[in-house]
Amino acid sequence: MIIGTAGHIDHGKTALVKALTGVDTDRLPEEKRRGITIDLGFASLELDGVGTVGVIDVPGHEDFVRSMVVGASGIDLGLLVIAADEGVMPQTVEHLSILQLLDIPLIAVALTKSDLVDSEWIAMVQQDVLRLFTQKQLREPTIMVCSSRTGAGIDGVRATLSSLLMNVARRRAGDVFRLPIDRAFTIKGTGTVVTGTVWSGELNVDAPVFILPSKRSTRVRRLEQHGRMTSRIEAGSRAAVALAGVEVSEAPRGSVVVRDETWMPTSLFEAVVRIDRASAQALTSRTRLRLHAGATEVGAQLTRGAVQRSTGDALARVVTDAPIVLRGGDRFVLRLPAPLRTIGGGVVVDPHARRRRLPAWSDKLALLSTDAATRLRYILEAQTTHGLQKSAIPIRVGCTAAEVDELAVATDAYVATHNLFTPAVVEQVMASVRRIVAEFEIRSPLAVGVPTRTVRESLRVNEELADVAISGLQGSGEIESAGPLLRRVGWTPSPTARDVEATNHLAHDICAAEHEPPSVGELVSRYGSSVPALLRILERQGRIVQVERDRYYDRMALNAMIMQLRESLKPGEIYAPAQLRDVLGSSRKFLIPFLEFCDRRGITERRGDGRVLKEIPEVLLDTSTTRS
Ligand SMILES: Nc1nc2c(ncn2[C@@H]2O[C@H](COP(=O)(O)OP(=O)(O)OP(=O)(O)O)[C@@H](O)[C@H]2O)c(=O)[nH]1
Ligand SMILES: [Mg+2]
16 A cells, blocks of 8 residues: 655645654755755555555655656555645645546545644634535545644544555456556666556566566566565555666666566557646647656647536547557646646546547546446447457556456457457448348359458458458358358359350360360450359369369360370470470460469479479379369
8 A cells, every 4th residue: 555645845744754654755965955855755654454555755846746746646545735834725736636637546634733823723724625625526535633743643643544544445456567667776786776656466576577668678686565575566565676687777767667568658549638627728739738647757749529518528639759658547647838737637548549530429438437348448449340459458448357358248349269349340340241242243143152252352351350240140141151152141143044055155165175275365255254254153063174374174175185194104204395295286375384284283293394294093183173
């Protein structure tokens, strides 16, 4: 569990952390000199019934809000510190907004410096605090009155934190590992060490890991959790990871340690955003914003789609200046650079969005109710015929691997071997298959079916989706396959009387020409465009054999030519084309394709330009039983 402080400058955050833990987290010389916190501070707190809790102390100064966002990301409880003498101040409000945008599960208020004011004043400040939470539509917080100077109320703070954290749900088990790096330094003898809050998953010593977005791969040398050496770190803890063979510069704040290879950096994502009304009006897709996600800060621009009137929530496409690491469901904060202020934030609904027009608004997407099933449905619809790889879902959608099947059921997704598709897309592709087959039947009434390959090529969709659609139609008894062909169940070719007559002409012409039959082209010019289909009918009847792409032979004539070869050639001896021409009496134009046909059938074998007759059993000579 992790507690993060929040609150206006000088309101007593660091003093309260020290009163609770004994640790002065302001360790930089500049922090000591100026008496303010500049960078994140870390301490551990032992809480009855909870165990060791990590504490992150953040700066309150308005110039360091970016560090505050880093510290507040991934915490379980936001401790909003308000000095009783000053009450609610600008960064009290801004920090509270950030905790809310980051969806921190618990927010509690510590009213410090109670030694400086009387009880009447405290009651007044408490009212202000409650009003602020109401304005932000936040649940009424627990308010703890205390003084770090006198120690009054400090035990009460400790007890209240215990009871609040006891009821916080543990992070999901079996999730992918992620640790956003908030500090990186070198320790003599150990090398590069990075620290951060473990957002999800577990990690063991010696595990191979990656640093993103640089994709640098490395290995875990040593681990510390809440300041103690350990062999394993877990979600919801503060951890230090010693990385093998990595320079500090290769693992800067803002990069992320992950283990699974499915993590990928992104610079285009889709999100639901909520921008405060005053800023929203001036915001265009060219406005340059600062985006804070986890420990990362990056320049970004966003294009908003339809806005929901009541809440101001909008779908948005966000383009970042540099690649960042995001997961479905991640929260982020948006700030305007000049004047620097927080204007809103959002939740990632598709971290790896495709370039497209944003879809219409759906109420399910609302910032505060976007769950994993909603995100999966949204992504699947965006993926259309591309489908969504199952292995990518835990990161893309933001769920554990164990939840994937359940989510697929919840969204009615069609589950193929590797991908998920929406039922609508499967139905749409099935309709295309029906249309392609029907059109083919109309155009080629003599065909026995459409080559399955032709159907797949015309569909132009993910292979797996084509399979799903075709086998779906086979399953429902609409379509059947016949060898490499597909056809409507019940389809038979329907030759007309003219076709039958033309077939006889063709068979006759090919037979009469013996070893020099006319080409398909010549036959088309004699009898018209149905010739190729009619030839295939003759071929299926076994009356003719395709010897080259554009020429069929009468089967009897072809067998006679092969017999001629076998009778005239001595096995083992090489014959040049000229000698073979004399044997067969064919001109070169016919001879070469015929010999190549014989090579393919294993009757002859090529040696240089010449041929050797192969010893083969008589039975294989029947050309109708083997197809090229
Ligand atoms: N009287 C009184 N003074 C306090 C108390 N808590 C803190 N202070 C004083 O208030 C000043 C600021 O305290 P810090 O704890 O540094 O405040 P902070 O919120 O950490 O400030 P930043 O980190 O710079 O935002 C210091 O001089 C503290 O001694 C308190 O309970 N009572
Ligand atoms: Mg401080």
